[in-house]
Amino acid sequence: MIRRCIIVVVLLLVLVPATAFAAQPQFSMSEIETELMCPTCQSRLDLSHAPAAEQIRAFVQRKREAGWTKQQVKDALVQDFGPAVLAAPPASGSGLVVWVVPAALVIGGVVVVVALTLIWRRRRETVAAAPAAIDPALDDRVDEALRALGDDD
């Protein structure tokens, strides 16, 4: 009798936490709905009530209640609908372009602005340091005036 009780207690200790954990939702519906797209209406899942969106919502709900992780749900959806079902494209393959191009634009833009600022600053310093050029005509008139003054003496 005692032996049987021990077995039952051990089984309960092993099985109950495992099943409780398995059924525990790993993410919220509102969270994942912003990360998925309705495949037929090209809008985010949380903003769509198209039949395809409702089907995906029901699928996500079922899998969430079954304890799937967000990534598992997304992987399953990508398998049936393709990567377009994800609101943010994967940072690999052709989806990489969406991540790399804005970064390249920002970095390139910053480099251009910094470099142009350096060039303009250097040019201004060079101009400030250079001796002022004298108009040759004015120079001749000054020389003439000085000579005239010398003749007067």
Add this chain to the structure above:
Amino acid sequence: MVKRLVVIAVAVVLLALGIVLARAVMNSTDSRAFPSEVASGALPQAPAFDLPNLDGSGTTSLAALRGQVVVLNFWASWCDPCKDEAPILEDFWQTEAQPQGIAMVGIDTQDLSDDARAFAKTYGLTYPLVHDAGGAIGRAYGVGAFPETFVLDAQGRAVAWFPGAVTAKTLREAIAKASGA
């Protein structure tokens, strides 16, 4: 040194802008080009496919159906008009298409494969059904509404396109046209 840096940065920015522009042009190409061509009577060649059967038993390719008139029906389990159309298609398959040697393929696209299998079971569909995982074939055919049906002649050219649910009468007429094309 600084000038060289500017040139490189400008080149990077221009390249990035070029990529953005190229993607925008690619995305703006008419997604309904194929059905428009069919509707104009141009007899365009139907895009090839080799898709897994919905029941998991191998694949079905369009190439293997060459020499037969083919009815291609794009559907999804969440589509309400597809529910009305499914019994019509099944009846047409059993009473007319199959006895006359006309091929029929139901292409499940933009759909969950488990839900699609449940749909096929509910409506007792016995004609070949394939699953367009990722939706590439649906896009190639310009499918934008559900259901949509194409009828191809024996050379694989699309002779008719039906947006929305078909009837046995419209299928019969299109098959007659495909047989004489």
